[in-house]
Amino acid sequence: GAVVSQHPSRVICKSGTSVKIECRSLDFQATTMFWYRQFPKQSLMLMATSNEGSKATYEQGVEKDKFLINHASLTLSTLTVTSAHPEDSSFYICSARTGGTDTQYFGPGTRLTVL
């Protein structure tokens, strides 16, 4: 149980294009999902908290107009990187929380490369 999927796993795009990343909880409902970004040899940095049916909460320094988050259902959250630039190249990981111990389970991540 507690499986989280992400799609796509890898994407290469040209500068200026937009990229959508999907995060799905496959066998549980997740009212809250989190989006993280990880640069090489760095820790995971929280970008935003995504709540089903409401606006996402962004961390300081994260541009909400650039990183659009939609959490339309209890099993799906999407992150859209708009007008991507090379500095947005990173490993994007989502997580979804379960009840009980409130553990966060991570998706397999999406490696974004912007040329």
Add this chain to the structure above:
Amino acid sequence: GQNIDQPTEMTATEGAIVQINCTYQTSGFNGLFWYQQHAGEAPTFLSYNVLDGLEEKGRFSSFLSRSKGYSYLLLKELQMKDSASYLCAVRPNQAGTALIFGKGTTLSVSS
């Protein structure tokens, strides 16, 4: 501010025992998590502590002392596949809120 410290790198040999320490100073405390992350992959959940003491799960154990702001992850009978980064994470606020991650400890297991 929020701060989580753990050693950057550790090395050990197959069959040995290794202890990875984590200290934290956070605005609040509502649980500490350990994750394993292989290169290029997402973290996988290892353990969770919210009360003081030791939690054992097979070859992995995790200890917490809230008064000292300290935790450790103990790995026994090391295997080559245990070579990975180990992330210590704290949830400073109430349930359902985000985790703060340390920078991770890269463990290299040699034969």
